[in-house]
Amino acid sequence: MGLQTQLRRAVAVFRFVALGYPVLLGALAFEDLLHPVAAALLVVVLVAWTAAVSHRYTRKGYEDLVVYADLAVTAAAVAVSAWALAVDGRAVPISLGPWLAGVVLAWGAAWGRRSGAVAGGVIALFGMVFRGGVSENTVNEAALLVLTGFTVGHLVRLGVEAEERTRRATERTAAAKERERLARDIHDSVLQVLALVQRRGNEIGGEAAELGRLAGRQEEALRALISSEAYQHPLDGRRDLRELVGRHAGGSVTVAAPATPVRLPAATAREVAAAVASAVDNVREHCPEGTRVWLLVEDDGGAVTVSVRDDGPGIAPGRLAEAAAEGRLGVAQSIEGRVRELGGTVTVVSGPGLGTEVEMRVPRPRTEGEADGDAHRSR
Template sequence: MGLEVSLWRAVAVFRFAALAYAVVLLATGRGEYLRPWLGLGVVVVMLIWSVVAAVAYAEPARRRWPLLSADMLVTLGCLFASSWVVDPARLSQGAATLPMAWVAGAVLAWAIAGGRRWGLFAALLVGAVDLTLRGRVTPTTLNGTVLLLLAGFSIGYLVRLAGEAELRLQHAAELEAATRERERLARGIHDSVLQVLALVQRRGAEIGGEAAELGRLAGEQEEVLRSLVGNAPHAPTSDSGVDLKALLSTQTSNRVTVSGPATPVWLPEQIADEIAAATASALDNVQRHGGPGARAWVLLEEEDSEVIVTVRDDGAGIAPGRLAEAAAAGRLGVAQSIEGRVRDLGGATVITSAPGEGTEVEMRVPR
């Protein structure tokens, strides 16, 4: 986990910072210590172990009981050595131990490795040894133990929350990738297989006889496919330059007029392909639902920050609520093949229509 790695590094830095503070105390108060030379030896042990711990904990495979136990033993040993360096009478009155805050490094390590329970246990263990040294409960012992308990609990709880958050994020990323791929397949099916099946169903019903039965079967399979493809997003990616104006011009026919700027409109290939596919779906809807003789006009506009493709027709129009009903029934021609494509390019689609007044589909896509 990214946060856990950062926490281990922070513990390593904390050990060296606390060690530096212990060295300063030893140097400035050496006259008050019973055995300054022994205190210097303890500080050397703390320095060596700080280096060893920083290197050992950097490898995830080593963050197990042997290393954690050794860390705690070295920490308690250095703490217990205070009884031979600091005057016991001064310790009983609340004087600082030789390692001072350095002992918190082991508590933090246990909390990161095992969570809040391990952190609390390590804090109580260190607090018990500190109490043994002093012989009685002092404000210093009480405050130090409470701070260790809070640190162990907080860090352990933070690590658990971070682990759960990373698992959720990983699951969400996997789910998003799966649904994007499903959407890509769904759109491909809609633009090819579903339209062919719909055509077979319609033509079979017109011809009659055995063709009608074939059309009925095609209609059943169309419904099955529509229920399978469902809803899913899609995200295109490509950096190749393609002239969107040239792509849209291929849609020109005796019933479709395409207009655009005098110069090419360059876009990454996959984005241009998606816009062209959404435009083709809008024109297909005009042909299928606009009524006999319906004409369409495609207008491509280029602005500094976006491109705009507008598809207008003079067909039968769309009744209020019809698009929502079609999406609920699994007919994804508008919801996914048009709106979905544009939405996943970071754009927006505005559909304006009324019965008998034609339809206007405006697609805005950021450059």
């Protein structure tokens, strides 16, 4: 049960309890009421509305139309109570008292501290207009309502943010434990097999030695992956894409990147790095030994672009479509699929004898702070 759900239930209980204030005072002064029938009808309407709106909030949450209607009904109740709860011999009618704070609490919980303060101000203004103008009682009531709306809205926002941080921390802990378990399983199975293939291939020689070399390369890449910070803490902050892409540097692969960090959310950086790794693997698999590869990382602020270019034999026109139709989905899924899920695009430029260039462009996601700001924006 989340904080908002508990708060809505607490507010519902408060509103029913607060109804006791005008009901009790009205009952004690019933013989002196100028309009006792109207007072009784007003109480019935207040009870019915409180029950209906509390049920709606508890079941459906704070819906815009219902929250606005709640304010309108409460303001109308203030105006009507000035006549229906008038007492013979008293200049000021009986007040609805704490019940008025119910709608202020709803506005603050639904839309934040400024909205809560606005709702309190509106109800206070109706009280001044219909209950004797500006006086000590109406000014005190106004101050209490405005401060209540502002304070509750602020506390609710802090509580929701704390609840979200706790949820994220729990997810990070669970994800880290799962990845540690997978890393152990990979070490005890896949890595051991790859090491065995490399060793036996070198012993046999010939084509087996080439298989052993490829197995050794994959073993190194897999060990680097499961020991990397990006793998061990995939949800912890942001990652520098240069570090992930830079692991390919060496031998026939040249990496060029900005001098400053190219920071992306960990999940985004990991997917981009996986797409780049797939493109580099394609070069090693389909191009002759010694084919040179250039990796270029660019960051223009709004998007990050990684280009993988080689001087291999190139790709014949239509070959990528044929490979996808044959079920060989290295480019279609490992590269284009990953980048497309990130909202980016992939451009492949190639031709026989011209080499191949794969350009992956990914928009820079908004930071969590920006997203939280939108989520808690007050109306």
